[in-house]
Structures are given as structure tokens and as C-alpha cells.
Amino acid sequence: MQRKENGVQRVLIDASTLDKRITELAAQVDSWYLDSTPILVGVLNGAAVFMTELMQAMAIPVQVDFMAVSSYGSSTESSGVVQILKDLSTSIEGQDILVVEDIVDSGLTLQYLLDVLARRNPRSIRVVAMLRKVKPGAIAVPVDLVGFEIPDEFVIGFGLDYAGQFRNLPYIGILSPEAIMAKPGR
Ligand code: 5GP
Numbered sequence: 001m002q003r004k005e006n007g008v009q010r011v012l013i014d015a016s017t018l019d020k021r022i023t024e025l026a027a028q029v030d031s032w033y034l035d036s037t038p039i040l041v042g043v044l045n046g047a048a049v050f051m052t053e054l055m056q057a058m059a060i061p062v063q064v065d066f067m068a069v070s071s072y073g074s075s076t077e078s079s080g081v082v083q084i085l086k087d088l089s090t091s092i093e094g095q096d097i098l099v100v101e102d103i104v105d106s107g108l109t110l111q112y113l114l115d116v117l118a119r120r121n122p123r124s125i126r127v128v129a130m131l132r133k134v135k136p137g138a139i140a141v142p143v144d145l146v147g148f149e150i151p152d153e154f155v156i157g158f159g160l161d162y163a164g165q166f167r168n169l170p171y172i173g174i175l176s177p178e179a180i181m182a183k184p185g186r
Helices: 014-034 049-056 108-118 177-182
Strands: 006-013 039-044 063-070 084-087 096-104 125-133 146-150 172-175
Touching: 006 146, 014 125, 014 146, 039 049, 039 108, 039 172, 049 063, 049 096, 063 108, 096 108, 108 125, 172 177
Parallel strands: 039 063, 039 096, 096 125, 125 146
Antiparallel strands: 006 172, 063 084
């Protein structure tokens, strides 16, 4: 039985289901790069846990870098404004890039990121996202591999936060309405 914290309405994807799916994703990603060493670009902070699990499940050599972008502030709705808070530490020109995203919601953050990265002339860009929301009106941004399609609800855990908390839950849970209400300043 999965431990459930205060603030979690219900467990959506448990730890062992995540683990199994990440093993499958890793095998698929390995097969894309048999002749190269890709740079995995993790999108902080949300993708940190997924990135760590994914790269450990992969068999091929990889390099790792991170970017931090902000699109939500501390709300549960996209503000529509994307900002680079931390950039890559190396050049990606001529390199194979795998963007490792936590969740694609409106698609806005990913679209912005792909535009930024494409202008730096990498050899290829692919995207793996742990979660993608099934959502009318989302941007049709290309994602090569998706761990789980999920309903349009605000999720937390496995790297995903609400107002800076819940990232360390070992599963994906749905945030309870009470936890949203309880946030100061709303
Ligand atoms: P988008 O730009 O696709 O609307 O949102 C992408 C970013 O918003 C994600 O990388 C993530 O940081 C955040 N986000 C979107 N949906 C959720 C959600 O359900 N829970 C959490 N914790 N963050 C989300």
C-alpha cells in the first residue's frame, strides 16, 4: 500500500508503475543513440527526479546538463510567460540533444525551450516527457516519447511541486483542493 501524504487527494501513478515505465523509456532512448553520446538536457526543477532515474536505467554513455525555466511562478495555472532562470553550461552545436521534461501541460514551456535550443544548431533534438496532460487547446508541440498520458488535473510528486513542496514523494499524486485553498496568498 502506497503511503499518502496530507495534501494528496489520491495516488495517480505508484512508484513501481513509474519504475517499470522508466525502464521501458530508457530502452527506447538507448535505441535512438547507438552511434552517438547524446546530451540529456534536464528541465529543472521538476525533471530532476525523472532525469536521475532515466539516465540510470540507460545503458549507453550520455552527457548531462540542466536548464531551469519558469512558467508558473507558484500557481497551478500557466502564466504564459517563460523565463530562462539557468542556462546550459556547454555548447550544444553539432550534438544530439535529448530534452528530458517532467510534464507537458499547455506545451508552452516546451515550445519555447525547443525554439531556444534549435537556434543553437544541435545535430538533433528529441524530447522525452514523463507526463503529458490530455488537454483541449494544448499546443501541438512534438514529444517523441511520453511516459504517461494523464487527465487535466494538477499533479505533484516524483519531482513535481506545488508551491515548492511535495517534490520528494516517490509517486505521482493529485493535489487535493484543500491544499490549494490552504496556500497563503490565494
Ligand atoms: P506548460 O508550459 O506545458 O503549460 O507547463 C509546463 C511546466 O509547468 C512543467 O514543466 C511543470 O513545471 C509545470 N506544470 C504543468 N502542469 C503541472 C502539474 O500538473 N503539476 C505540477 N507540479 N507542475 C506542472
